[in-house]
Amino acid sequence: ALKLAGAAYLVYLGVKMLRSKPAIERLDAPPPVMSDLAALRTGFLTNALNPKTAIFIVSLFMGVVRPDTALTVQIAYGLFIAGAHILW
Numbered sequence: 001a002l003k004l005a006g007a008a009y010l011v012y013l014g015v016k017m018l019r020s021k022p023a024i025e026r027l028d029a030p031p032p033v034m035s036d037l038a039a040l041r042t043g044f045l046t047n048a049l050n051p052k053t054a055i056f057i058v059s060l061f062m063g064v065v066r067p068d069t070a071l072t073v074q075i076a077y078g079l080f081i082a083g084a085h086i087l088w
Contacts, residue, residue: 006051047085057081061077064077065077
C-alpha cells in the first residue's frame with residue numbers, strides 16, 4: 001500500500017509539473033531573499049519529511065542493532081543520529 005501511495009504521489013507530481021506554465025525568469029533579476037529562519041525551516045522540513053532519510057537511517061540501524069542489543073545502547077544510537085542531524 002505504501003509503494004502504491006508513493007507511486008501515485010510521484011505520478012501526481014509529474015502531471016502537475018507537465019501541466020504547469022513555464023516560469024519566465026530574468027537573468028538580471030536578483031534572487032529572492034530568504035531570512036535565516038525561513039532557510040532553517042525549509043531545510044529542516046526538507047530533511048524531516050524526506051522518506052529516503054528515514055529509510056536510510058532504519059536500514060543503517062538494521063545492520064547495527066540486534067534484538068539482544070541493550071535498550072540504553074539503542075537509545076544512545078538514536079540520540080547520536082538525532083544530534084548529528086541537528087548539527088548538520
